[in-house]
Amino acid sequence: MPYIDAGKSKLYYEEYGAGPPLIMLHGVGGNHASWFKQVPTFSRHYRTIVFDQRAFGNSDDVEGIGRSGFLDDLLRLLDELKIAKAILIGQSLGGGTVAAFSCRYPERVAAVVIADSLVGAVLPSPLDHELAKVYEKAASLTQVERVLGPIIREKDPESTLLYLQIASFNSVTFKTVKGEWAPWTPAELAATRVPVLIVVGKDDSHFTPRLMHSLHKLIPDSEYREIPAAGHSAYFENAPEFNRCILEYLEGVTH
Numbered sequence: 001m002p003y004i005d006a007g008k009s010k011l012y013y014e015e016y017g018a019g020p021p022l023i024m025l026h027g028v029g030g031n032h033a034s035w036f037k038q039v040p041t042f043s044r045h046y047r048t049i050v051f052d053q054r055a056f057g058n059s060d061d062v063e064g065i066g067r068s069g070f071l072d073d074l075l076r077l078l079d080e081l082k083i084a085k086a087i088l089i090g091q092s093l094g095g096g097t098v099a100a101f102s103c104r105y106p107e108r109v110a111a112v113v114i115a116d117s118l119v120g121a122v123l124p125s126p127l128d129h130e131l132a133k134v135y136e137k138a139a140s141l142t143q144v145e146r147v148l149g150p151i152i153r154e155k156d157p158e159s160t161l162l163y164l165q166i167a168s169f170n171s172v173t174f175k176t177v178k179g180e181w182a183p184w185t186p187a188e189l190a191a192t193r194v195p196v197l198i199v200v201g202k203d204d205s206h207f208t209p210r211l212m213h214s215l216h217k218l219i220p221d222s223e224y225r226e227i228p229a230a231g232h233s234a235y236f237e238n239a240p241e242f243n244r245c246i247l248e249y250l251e252g253v254t255h
Helices: 032-037 066-080 093-104 127-138 143-147 150-155 157-167 186-192 209-218 239-254
Strands: 003-006 009-016 021-025 047-051 086-091 109-115 196-201 223-227
Touching: 003 066, 009 032, 009 066, 021 066, 021 093, 032 047, 047 066, 066 093, 086 093, 086 239, 093 109, 093 186, 109 239, 127 209, 143 157, 150 157, 186 209, 196 209, 196 239, 209 223, 223 239
Parallel strands: 021 047, 021 086, 086 109, 109 196, 196 223
Antiparallel strands: 003 009, 009 047
């Protein structure tokens, strides 16, 4: 199995296909396996890499630094695979990683897709207060309520179970993940001039369409898409529309 060394830890990745490199980073309920509905489609057009952030999936975290190591880990992955510049797609936890990484290393990013995520975002008032309430509310929800919208929970119990089974292979959860988010601001991301697509599930009760559209308005030249019939995990709940939106956007900005 393919690993890269990160100090005492080993970080797992898989890659498929050929073309411009595209790296996908999962949320706190996911890992490399979460992208099974994206990999076959994206790998027809891109060198598609799925990466377990430390303590998730097949990656360990011997140092116990968790989120504090995510940006350095992503840089290690790019260097190890000799990728000068990549398209980055991140959902929730992974969205925070790709946004902060783009601010710190814009020369390594061809385009960034932030899906259902304001993780690590430092927003201007009054949006910062609205975001703080989101985190307060999330603490009282079950994992399923937080990550999946009402349509899939009510109408597709098999997929709901599969989501939880994938999450069970992680050694940490939303409440036990270690380290600190890497902070970033919309102004910092806008200043990089990296192409930005913001995607959100129409029924996301965590990082709501209202909040995600506000992020879009704070980043001039960014684009915004809402995914119908999807909550916080739009990539999983409505993969055909999620994939279509992203491929359409990337066709316009990377070719």
